[in-house]
Amino acid sequence: MNYRTRIVSSLSDIGQAAWDELVAAQANTNPFLSFAFLDALHEAGCASPETGWQPQYLTLWHGGRLEAALPLYVKSHSYGEYVFDWAWADAYRRNGLEYYPKLLSAIPFTPVTGSRLLARNPDAEGALIDALCELQAQNGLSSTHILFPPERQARALQEAGFMLRTGVQFHWINQGYRDFDDFLATLDRKKRKNIRAERRKVQEAGISFRHLHGAQVSKADWRFFKRCYDRTYAAHYSTPYLNLDFFLRIGASMPQNVLLIMAERENKPIACSLVIHDQNSLYGRYWGAVEEVPCLHFETAYYQPLEFCITKKIRCFEGGAQGEHKMARGFLPQKTWSAHWLAHPAFAEAIEHFLEHESGGIDAYIDELEERNPFKSGADTSG
Template identity: 70%
Template sequence: MNYRTHIVSSLSEIGEAAWDGLLARQAEANPFLSYAFLHALHESGSAAPDTGWQPQYIALYDGEALAAALPLYVKDHSYGEYVFDWAWADAYQRHGLDYYPKLLAAVPFTPVAGPRLLARDDAARAALIAVLQAAQEAMDVSSTHILFPPEEHARQLEAAGFLLRSGVQFHWLNRGYANFEDFLATLEAKKRKNIRAERRKVREAGVTLRRVRGVDAVDADWVFFNRCYRHTYAAHYSTPYLNLDFFRRIGASMPENILLVIAERGGRPIASSLVIHTEDTLYGRYWGELEHVPCLHFECAYYQPLEFCIEQGIATFEGGAQGEHKMARGFLPTRTFSAHWLAHPAFADAIQNFLAREAGGIDEYMSELNERNPFR
């Protein structure tokens, strides 16, 4: 079938109904791929050309119907990706070559697996891969990187000549727990004792917690959360990726997917976390504090969301990037994937060899982690 191809610099050129309609047909879709979330990133200036994220979305049309699409960016840095290629960029520079600009298919600042090759059927997905290959060959870019696709799509990309890379995240699974104590009872005694001690420290510090559903959040909640978020980045001498406009936008456009946890002491708020969720999956996302209280991060970002999952019957809590410390809190290792194409033949060969060695290390790491299962 012949498709009409568009390269668009704004999601508004595709439209919310068409984008979300195509997304609804994808297995493993999540709220981060929604028009509301992506458009908020762009329109708030968080992921925009001024910050090094130039949207170049590929859209394939069958007549007037959107048949396939790819969230694609031209990037001149590697910030906000969570699949690290800084060493590759350094190697290019040391050999007098430009690594940037590069192409990146991902949800900015979001290490959550999900479909990147959005398509109504296999034929449209194959055509989308072919268009991507033609685009990367035609453009003056060093490489293309597709981050956190589901394994099935990763294997399709591998068959099309992309190199595969794997990583590890930590996810919690709800085994039908009646309450938080029921969950704790399944853990090793030492881990169970440590979690109780961490929660007790927060209570003894005079901290109380409240959960605010997105539909109930008011503007003051978003202003406060943004203060916490920015303060914590500043404390680590980093620049925050997101801004108050972004948080306000998702608060208005996708409130049903949002939960805020707000910590208070002495009648005033001191810290907050924000998670995104659907009926079956919760995604740990953002956190910040104005005052440091020992173990408060664990309470806001892990234990309160875990209790929420149990209460709501949510099956999975994805803990985000990295963090072996999550295993002590009942999270288990899960493999993730990315796919990479490099234009320079010699560097492509070198990186292929590196990835083969790295894959062996990941396999060993996964085996080691599974031997440290936190459950009884």
Template identity: 70%
Template sequence: MNYRTHIASSLAEVGQAAWDALAASQERPNPFLSFAFLHALHESGSASRATGWDPHYVCLYDGETLAAALPLYLKWHSYGEYVFDWAWADAYRRHGLEYYPKLLSAIPFTPVAGPRLLARDAHARAALIEALLAMQDALQASSTHVLYPPPEHTALLQDAGFMLRSGVQFHWLNRGYRDFEQFLSSLDRKKAKNIRAERRRVAEAGIEMQRIRGADASDEDWRFFHACYVATYRAHHSTPYLNLDFFRRIGRDMPGNILLVLARRAGRPIAASLVIYGSDALYGRYWGALEYVPALHFEAAYYQPLEFCIEQGIPVFEGGAQGEHKMARGFLPTRTWSAHRLAHPAFADAVERFLAREAGGIDSYLDELTERTPFRS
């Protein structure tokens, strides 16, 4: 079958109905693949050509029907990706070669695994990979990177000449807990005691916690949350990626996937966290505080969302990038994947050797973490 290929610079060219129908038909879709989330990133200017995220979505059509699609960006830097290739870019620079622009398939600023090769069937998915390879060659991009694809797609990418890279995240699994206390009873006694102490410290500081569903969040709530989000980046001497318009858009367009957690003292908000969820998983995203309170970060960003998962029967809480400290709170190590294709043969060989060494270290790290289970024997 011959597909018509269209490179979309905006999801408006695809249309919400067509995009969401294809995304929803994939195995294990998540809210970050939705038209509402991606379009908010682009239309708010958070992920746009001006910020170094130039949308080049590959869309394959069978007649007028969208048969396959790939979220894809022409990138002029490596910020906001969470799979680090800065050393590769530096090696290119030192040898007088240009690493940027590169092609990147990912959800901007979102280290969450999920479908990238969106397709109605295996034939369309194979054609989508061919279109991606042809696009890299046509643009003469240094490389193409597919971040956080599901395991079932990594073999397809590897067969197409991509090198695989693995990483580690920490996820909490809901084992049908009746309530938070039952979850604590499954943990090592010392870890459960520490969690109880952290929660007690927050309560004794006069902090009251409030969970706000997306449909109930006011513009004042979003303005306060954004102030907290910006404060976190400033504390780390960084520039925030997302603007207030983005948060307002997702609050308006995907309220059923949004949970805000606010911390108040004497009725005044002082901290907030944002999580995004679907029926299959909850995803920890952002946190910030205008006042420091010991252990408040854990209460707002971990314990309140964990309680929400238990109450709603959500099976998984993905804690986001990095964070070995999450194991002490019941999160377990989980392998993640990315796929990489470098055009320059010598650099491709060097990166392949590097990835082989790195993979051995990741395997050993996972084995070590698995032996340090936070749960009772």
């Protein structure tokens, strides 16, 4: 099949129906790949040329039909990616070379594995990779980075000359638990005791919770959440990536995927967390509080979402980037992938050697983590 290649700087040039139809055809999809989520990031100005995220989506067409696409950005920095290449950029700088701008395929500010090579069939996927390699050869940029693809797509990119990098996240798997106590019963005694103690502290502090689904979230609720979100970033001396306009947009355009968990004392909100979900997976995203209450973070960002997963029979809870502390709460290590291509031969060779060494360290780290499995011996923890 002959495809027409087109670089798209605005999703509106593709249209929601065409984009979401292509996304729905993928084996590894999630709400973050939807038109609603990506368009909200762009239109709210969070991922835009002004913030260093210039959309340059690579698309393949046959007639008037979208056959394949790669979410792609020209980046002028490495913020908001969760696969860190700052040292690579610094090495370029110290040798008088420009690392930025670079090409990046990712969902901005979202370390969630999902299809990056969006294609209707293997032929279209192969043509998309070929088009990406041709684009790399023509654009004169330092490098291309594909973040959080599924392993199969990472391997396909490796065959096309990309170098692979691995990382670790922590995911909770629902083994068909009847309720939260049924889940707790599978943990070893110390972990089970600690979780019960943490939950009891929150209860004794007089905290109650409301689960607000999509359309139930008012503008005032979003304003309070944004206040909490900003406080979390300020506590880490960071600048928040997302604005109120973005949150209002996803609340209106994808309410079926939005859950806001509100913590209250005497009917006054004091903390909240935002999770995104579909029928199969729940994704922990953001949390914040305006009061310091012992263990409130664990209850709002972990235990309340876990209860939601059990009630709704959601299979997996992805806890986000990093965080060994999640293991004590039933989350287990999972390997993540990224693929990298660098134009400069000497730097490509040096980074290839670095990644080989790093990969061995990641494998050893996962083995070490698995030895600290929080579940009782004999408990089924398979996904």
